[in-house]
Amino acid sequence: MTPLSGFPEFLPADRIAEQLVLDVIRRTFELHGFASIETRAVEPVSRLLGSGEDADKEIYGIHRLAARSEERGSDDALGLHFDLTVPFARYVLENAGKLAFPFRRYQIQKVWRGERPQEGRYREFTQADIDVVDAGELAPHFEAELPLVIAEVFRQLPVGDFRIQVNNRRIPEGFYLGIGVTDVVATLRIVDKLDKIGPQRTADLLVGSGLSQGQAEQVLALAAIRSEDLSFVEQVRALGVEHPTLDSGLDALAAVIRAGLDLAPGTLVADLRIARGLDYYTGTVYETQLVGHEGYGSVCSGGRYDTLASDGRTTYPGVGISIGVSRLLGLVVSRWGVTASRSTPTCVLVALADEAHRPAAMRTAAALRSRGIPVEVAPAAARFGKQIRYADRRGIPYVWFSGTDGAADEVKDIRSGEQVPADAGAWLPPEEDLHPSLVVPEPLGT
């Protein structure tokens, strides 16, 4: 019995931690007026294909085990979705007549990718997406709004400092065209490796792909530009390249950064080397890293897509961003040791002197629950020491002892050992003990 690699499962305490994180995400998304939807786990394979050659290879097909082999590879075969954006685009087309535009939705679901698993990379994982789509035209200010929502989520989570890196694909595209480089996609792919292999080898690859030495230098000069304010615009201008696509990209990115400076200073960074692999992004792209853990990969990314959803008459451009919840938890929970304060929602364990008192104990439990306190009754009338240990093992903070012979009930805080008389019809725990909370170990994330 060994775990399946890439299909993570948590123990109860860590699952509670995950739920607490999801609560923050959901609450914040809703605070910004995003409505929840859920889409089916499967899409026709033909709809999933075409987002990028590497992505295509990672799609899990689905078929009945008893199906004949010729049914398995057909065009309308089903596959598990590998992100939430493609299914959402389909959902918008299918329900366009019933949706009100611009449509803001959030979606928190599992997705599947047939990758080789590693720390922070799974084959089944949870994404939390927000997207805005409109019919015909999508106002550019949404591209500035989405990362601000994400920044608000991250500020509430024990993730340390983070940076949302933003770029606009029109900038490298216009720049490359302006210096006579026509294979924009291939050049972007090479530039994307800059972090890993360094400028020298990147330049070699660029020259190897047909660029002149001068063009390679220009491309690298652009990729090196990074600023937390609007100064990136001047830095690009200083390179002396002119192209209308470049101009529109610079304007769009400046608008996003300007909004960040105003509402979330220090979190949005213009970084002109960010490219993203998925082919459907057409403008703004985002990528998020935790400061000090850049090598762990992006924990939240997305971008603008103008042509993903189209019924031939109307196109529905959108912009979206997706939190890699599982990847985030892989770092925060699995590596840093952040977990929940207890492994069960139970706040109070009602102790049991003997089985004859179980009905009375159940009435006590019901009285406490009626005021929203999570309660369970001891599983057996064992020695009180064992019942206390039952609570201690699970992190349950309180044990309730029913008074006998008319004596008052008593409740014991097993962390302090303090035991006081209490009335099941009135007692309340401190607010912070009512539900499990996130516990962050002392030296966070080193």
Place this chain on the structure above:
RNA sequence: GUGGGUGUAGCUCAGCUGGUAGAGCAUCUGGUUGUGGUCCAGAGGGCCGCGGGUUCAAGUCCCGUCACUCACCCCA
């Protein structure tokens, strides 16, 4: 998909040049029969990943296979 590493108790691991399995932690029980955490004593728990080969004899050597893991690719 490519390359490296590792598979022994629930977990972390030991097991020398082959001689039919051990420790710590965890779990359970008792000491303490209505108040836990410490301490002491005891107990349960292993087709040594799987298949084949060499050998009188394989956890140990050889081959294969599977799984896990790290890196690359790519990505949340």
